[in-house]
Amino acid sequence: MTAQEPCQPSSGCQCPSTEEGSRREFLGVAVAAVAAALTGCEKLSAEEFLQDKFTELSKDDVQKVIARLEKEYKEKYGKEVKVGNAPPVPGTIFGYALDLSRCIGCRRCVHACVKENNQSREPEIQWIKVLELEKEEGVNLQHAEQYYNPDEVPREGHFYMPVQCQQCKKPPCVKVCPVGATWREKDGIVVVDYNWCIGCRYCMAACPYGARHFNWGEPTIAAKDVNPETHYLGNRPRPKGVVEKCTFCIQRTRQGKYPACLEVCPTGSRKFGNLLDKESEIRYVLENKRVFKLKEELNTQPNFFYFYGV
Amino acid sequence: MTQTPRPSILPGLFACVLALAATAVTAEEHKKPHAAAVEVPKDQVQVPKPPFTEGIFPCSQCHDPSAMAPNQKRRVLKDMHTEISLHHGPDTRWCLDCHDAFSRDSLHLANGKLVSFNTSYQLCGQCHGDKLRDWRVGVHGKRTGMWNGAKQYLLCVHCHNPHSPHFKPLKPMPPPARPEAIQLKNGGAK
Numbered sequence: 001m002t003a004q005e006p007c008q009p010s011s012g013c014q015c016p017s018t019e020e021g022s023r024r025e026f027l028g029v030a031v032a033a034v035a036a037a038l039t040g041c042e043k044l045s046a047e048e049f050l051q052d053k054f055t056e057l058s059k060d061d062v063q064k065v066i067a068r069l070e071k072e073y074k075e076k077y078g079k080e081v082k083v084g085n086a087p088p089v090p091g092t093i094f095g096y097a098l099d100l101s102r103c104i105g106c107r108r109c110v111h112a113c114v115k116e117n118n119q120s121r122e123p124e125i126q127w128i129k130v131l132e133l134e135k136e137e138g139v140n141l142q143h144a145e146q147y148y149n150p151d152e153v154p155r156e157g158h159f160y161m162p163v164q165c166q167q168c169k170k171p172p173c174v175k176v177c178p179v180g181a182t183w184r185e186k187d188g189i190v191v192v193d194y195n196w197c198i199g200c201r202y203c204m205a206a207c208p209y210g211a212r213h214f215n216w217g218e219p220t221i222a223a224k225d226v227n228p229e230t231h232y233l234g235n236r237p238r239p240k241g242v243v244e245k246c247t248f249c250i251q252r253t254r255q256g257k258y259p260a261c262l263e264v265c266p267t268g269s270r271k272f273g274n275l276l277d278k279e280s281e282i283r284y285v286l287e288n289k290r291v292f293k294l295k296e297e298l299n300t301q302p303n304f305f306y307f308y309g310v
Numbered sequence: 311m312t313q314t315p316r317p318s319i320l321p322g323l324f325a326c327v328l329a330l331a332a333t334a335v336t337a338e339e340h341k342k343p344h345a346a347a348v349e350v351p352k353d354q355v356q357v358p359k360p361p362f363t364e365g366i367f368p369c370s371q372c373h374d375p376s377a378m379a380p381n382q383k384r385r386v387l388k389d390m391h392t393e394i395s396l397h398h399g400p401d402t403r404w405c406l407d408c409h410d411a412f413s414r415d416s417l418h419l420a421n422g423k424l425v426s427f428n429t430s431y432q433l434c435g436q437c438h439g440d441k442l443r444d445w446r447v448g449v450h451g452k453r454t455g456m457w458n459g460a461k462q463y464l465l466c467v468h469c470h471n472p473h474s475p476h477f478k479p480l481k482p483m484p485p486p487a488r489p490e491a492i493q494l495k496n497g498g499a500k
Contacts (some may be wrong), residue, residue: 089458107483123492139369147488152479256456267477268452268469281448289449309449 004161010102018216053180054193054232065195066232073237077223084231086254088187094248095188096259096274097285098162099309105130105153105160109270113164116249116260117235118227120219127246128261129210135159139294139306164261165190165211165246166294166302173203173212182243187254188275188303189247191233208295212245213281248272275303285309340473345411357463360427367427380411397474399437408433408472441466 011146047068051057058066066083073081110128119125131144135157144161156159171190172184181196204212218240230236233250238244249259253272262270273280285291289307358464360367370391373380386403396403406490410416416424417433425432444450448461451469455461469477 092458102478104477105482106480107485110486123487126486129486147485149482149485151481153482154479164349253457254456258454258457262452263353263454265452266469266480268450270462273457277458281453284447284449309444 006020019166045147048195051195053196055180056182058142062232069232069236076237077226079223079226079228081226081228081230083236084229084230084249084251084254085233088189089186089254089256089278091274093188093275093303093307094167094253095273095282095303096167096248096287097271097282097289097291097305099267099269099271100161100266100306101161103130103160103162103265104267105132105148105158106262106266109162109267112260112264114247115225116227116252117247118221118230118237119213119244120215120217120221120238121225123217125213125215125219125244127211127213127244128162131161131163132158133161134187136162139292156261161306162261163209163211163294165248165302166209166300167246167248169301169303170299172206172298172300174200178202178205185233189233189250189253190245191247191250192243192245193233194236194238194242194244197242199243201243203243208298208300212243214243215240224258237268269309350382353441357428357431357465358468360430361468362427367415369409369414375412375414382406394473397476398472428465430472431466434472436464 027151045068047064051065052061054065061165062085070081071120073083093123100146107130109131110126112122113127114121117127119127125136129146131146132148132155133139133145134143137143139161150308167184167188167190169184171182171184174184174190178200179196179198181198182190182192184190199214201212201214205216213256219238221237226237227235229251229252231247232249234247240256247262249257253259258272259270262272271285272283273282275282275286277283285307286305289309291305291307293302293305332434334464351442353468384402384406387405391405410418410424417430418424419433420436431442439449445463445466448463451464451466453461453463464470
């Protein structure tokens, strides 16, 4: 904001450059004040208020934004937090498959996800919801229970169905966003620009899977619990008043790693890979197992599949 | 992209035998799949070391054929290995169906071919051929590592105790908070 343009005498500019600078500084302060008044958030800096949509930022601007975020996180948590912006891996569309015949509902995935993705802890936001369903009813969501808490799982006569963002090919959440703060990336991951999200929660209403979650309060996360390996569109700490969701661990998967929920699963129910790679295990599942999509009739076209591995 | 070769069809073995030497594993223990991987030829899959009880392997420490002739009579063990209760297949099954009496540090297939503990999946696959097939392509059991690169597998016995292979129930981690349990504090949920 304070960058000054050289004042050419021939241009007829009479003002000394310092005055020009102070005018800009004044504008910056004024904008910040308006921003604070509008959002009710005093912490919002002028730079953040004036930041453009992530998809429209130049490469330099992206670097500036990331540098600003890293500085803010360091001040807040007292440790280095790396904010990545790795682009999609060319020739990749991510797919996920979950084996309903193996999942025992132990919720290891739910809590590994919270740790990996820097969700608010109090109250805890969970991107994965494990449903306990009755074997007699099958996949009947009217008989689903998410608060089950027996001493041991699996419970007799029940099976378990973890539900998270289905990374739809036709995502209704993207369609309804009035500001374009959420979109589907080339590798099939539906992402949110937390700095552009206005918190209207239309996307939450539109999502038929309950996969989107809102930060009603200032997210609480202890500095020691912050995962410092983050991605701008993924697990970087979020501000209050924005929507967040599963990103297939974008910070991991774009580096070739498996998502955290998959790596922690004690039953090996979770399968992940590149749908465009004929040799991948995800393609083997789709070609050889009985597979279904959740709420297929809505034509959201998920890239998340459920299958029976037995 | 690095991919494990698809399985060659295993010999059509039908007699059921099982690996008896690996120890009980809880689901919690296999959280560290990156443990030192066993050296295997290129055409085989990479797996971590079998989860032996500490100090139990090699079996030939005690089972020294020069000191003690193997007793091949089918019986219930009374003096040693009493902690092992066998719940795997028919009741008639016993130790030497899988463990080899003369090469104590090995297992054997139904055709008598010796199999190392590091490749015990060959033994399991004699009966559970469909599981072995899925495991080789990474669909049965857990793979960790890179989705587009090097992957680590687990042996069958890392998740299934070969003496009692049914996957043991676990205590679930805490459920989500019910909405009514979330209190409003200072203008925000707390």
